[in-house]
Amino acid sequence: MIREVLRSIFKKPATNLYPAQKLVMPEKFRGKLKFNPVKCIGCKMCMRDCPTGAITINKVGEKKFEAVIDLGKCIYCAQCVDSCLKKALEATREVELAQQDIKKLKVTYSDESGNEPPKEA
Amino acid sequence: MFKDLFQILIFPGLTFLVIFSLFAEYFDRKLYARLQNRVGPPWFQPFADILKLLAKEELIPCEANPRMFKLAPLFAFTAAITAFLYIPLWQIKTLFSFNGDVLVVLYLLTIPTLSFFIGGWYSTSLFARIGSVRSMTQLFAYEVPLFMGILSSALLANTWNLKEIALFYSAHPWFWLFNLPGFCIALIALLGKLEKVPFDIPEAETEIVAGSFTEYSGKLFAFLKLTLDIEMVVGAALLAAVFFPFGLQMNPFAGFVLFLLKIIFIVFLLSLLRTVMARLRIDQMIDFCWKYLVPLAFVQILLNLAVKGVILK
Amino acid sequence: MHNSEEFKIPIGPQHPALKEPESFSVALKGEKILGIEIRLGYNHRGIEKAAEERTYIQDIYLIERICGICSHSHSTAFVQAVEEIAGLELPKRALYIRTLIGELERVHSHLLWLGVAGHEIGFDTLLMYTWRDREIVMDILALLTGNRVNYGINTIGGVRRDISKEQAEEVLKAMDTLEERTKYYIELGLSETTLVKRLSGVGVLTYDDALRLDAVGPTARASGVKRDVRKDDPYAAYGEMDFKVITEKNCDVYGRTLVRLKELMEAYQIIRQCIKNLPEGPVTIKAPRKIPAGEALSRYEAPRGEDVHYVKANGTEKPERVKVRAPTLANVQAVKQMLKDRFLADMPIVIAAIDPCFSCTDRLVSLRQVDSKDKKTMNWQTLREYSIDWHRKQGIDFKKLNQKLKTNV
Missing domain, CATH: 1.10.645.10 (Cytochrome-c3 Hydrogenase, chain B)
Incomplete structure (x- = not known):
């Protein structure tokens, strides 16, 4: 034991200095969801399968849909990604989702690029 | 008069001791972390901890005896600092010296443990009381080998005065090597005094929360923490003075650096020991002290008597 | 406990040794354990x-x-x-x-x-x-x-x-x-x-x-x-x-x-x-x-x-x-x-x-009426009545509270 601990002095510490040094998540990581309104056909399978009711699909026009995702409710199981028939939903690698303001946790996706608009719910 | 006050309060007394012991705590914690392959705290962490505690509200349990509860940390703190004044640091002379001061230092170092007992007992918390009883039980186990280890060195020097011990070893340069078993005994006993793993039984976190300190908070707790740090430095200084009494006649600056190195070395050994061991049970601890440490201390005393009778004659 | 040798100490529901809340009540004599009482149910989530x-x-x-x-x-x-x-x-x-x-x-x-x-x-x-x-x-x-x-x-x-x-x-x-x-x-x-x-x-x-x-x-x-x-x-x-x-x-x-x-x-x-x-x-x-x-x-x-x-x-x-x-x-x-x-x-x-x-582990919580005579287990209805009654005694006006909740929602 003594040999092992003494060797540790000369080793680099195993700690990740987190905020300064960020880890990259693996490729298939289930992080924040991304919604593509162009592909969505409004079948609402994702709403039906979501275990926590975090996702809501609203009809905003003729064949146009927007998704409201409550990041506070979402448990990042990505079941909606599996359930989606047209692959309109996608899990990203983004994990730093903490917010000071609870309202910012509700994200609405409606523009075609699929990016999160500045609009607040 | 003014010089004495300066020496007691500023250097090498109170102020220096507090700062140095906080540094020693940093060294201990950083080393502990690095030995465990972690990063460890930044250098100002112990200072920040103490400052934070000093700023916090102190709560006294309503069933506790407030006077004893408040006095215990102060007693412990004062006793630990006073002990430092009698130890030769980097010169042969000490601030104060009289015949038998090595015993006084040892007894002054016992007072903190007694104060922890009193503070824990009068805080009336169940966990604190169990911790207090444990620290007293432990005291009787490690105190005997500690005394025997340290006094065996004094026995060889034929004096119970720390200054004269230093003088003797300056006259007989390599005689401190005879005391190395005694150093090992005293080092292990010191772990018990400082309540560090494997002898941190009185404050075993997973069993009795924080032992005697459970109810302490704020300034009083800051004093208790500081006392433990100071005890570590004073204990290390005592061990250095008794077991490594070399280099005391160099120029003051080089001597001072050597003194710091000696303390750091002893703190290093303490940290290393607490890294590689698990906490013992109180019965195992007492078994170990009486079955192994005390007989070893007897061997040391016999060895020193033999050296005295054969070589020094 | 003051002068007797035997006493009970609570390990949990909050204790550094336990990573989750659960209650162990330990009867001690000095360092020796005389008996131990385990109470499950602090983590019931339904x-x-x-x-x-x-x-x-x-x-x-x-x-x-x-x-x-x-x-x-x-x-x-x-x-x-x-x-x-x-x-x-x-x-x-x-x-x-x-x-x-x-x-x-x-x-x-x-x-x-x-x-x-x-x-x-x-x-x-x-x-x-x-x-x-x-x-x-x-x-x-x-x-x-x-x-x-x-x-x-x-x-x-x-x-x-x-x-x-x-x-x-x-x-x-x-x-x-x-x-x-x-x-x-x-x-x-x-x-x-x-x-x-x-x-x-x-x-x-x-x-x-x-x-x-x-x-x-x-x-x-x-x-x-x-x-x-x-x-x-x-x-x-x-x-x-x-x-x-x-x-x-x-x-x-x-x-x-x-x-x-x-x-x-x-x-x-x-x-x-x-x-x-x-x-x-x-x-x-x-x-x-x-x-x-x-x-x-x-x-x-x-x-x-x-x-x-x-x-x-x-x-x-x-x-x-x-x-x-x-x-x-x-x-x-x-x-x-x-x-x-x-x-x-x-x-x-x-x-x-x-x-x-x-x-x-916690699959079940049962509440017992300790203050009543027969100490029987409470069912949902009695628990509800008991808690409404208790809150009323504390001076909570449910009418106001209901209105406030409605306006907030």
């Missing part, structure tokens, strides 16, 4: 009831969250039961992947346990080292499944993710490192004096007691009971795996440590076999949303012991009844026996040695 209100797909994720450590065990046990009712024949590849993840989970759980055990006996270096090595397996799990803790790999009718060649290589590489580390820990466990002193002879549970008290998992195996669902009633791909059931004759905490360490070595072998023999083919088959009426009992060897799930289906999208028996519930009774005539200092490690997971 998961079984919630499972009845959700569809089968949603239930997978709910059931997975029964436990943070053995999440795969619970979800596999649940989907196995559902698949049995629906009469689904799973593709081989799916079963192999389930086995693989199950064993990776065992590796991470046992390494976690070793660290916790080290902390409970004040050996923090062991905690730091094992948890550092545990990161390797956590990263592997994130790579394969997409998350570190709640893997979400199971679905009804198979698994959700396939394993690629490169991923398999990564797993094998990690297993080599972990195997070397585990060998070091075994050696450490055999040689480190203070460790052996604190663990051996502590928390003795004899073979007969283990049978009588229905101990499961490593707790039972350390007492010489050769009981392992993976061998006795093979599920997933365990029937095709070559592995040993580890037993020890020590009957104490030291034996439980050795069993877990040796099981780690077996787990690495199973993982290697899984990857080597991974059959080709699909990983899912289509499962119906409505499960036909029927019932099934599913057993799973979780890292802590046998996990039992019972599912009753009534032909709709939602189950009629889900019952979970977590391994800790079987083991917690043995703690009383283990702590008989031991010391207070042994208590944390003995409790930790069954690897308790109290939030998995």
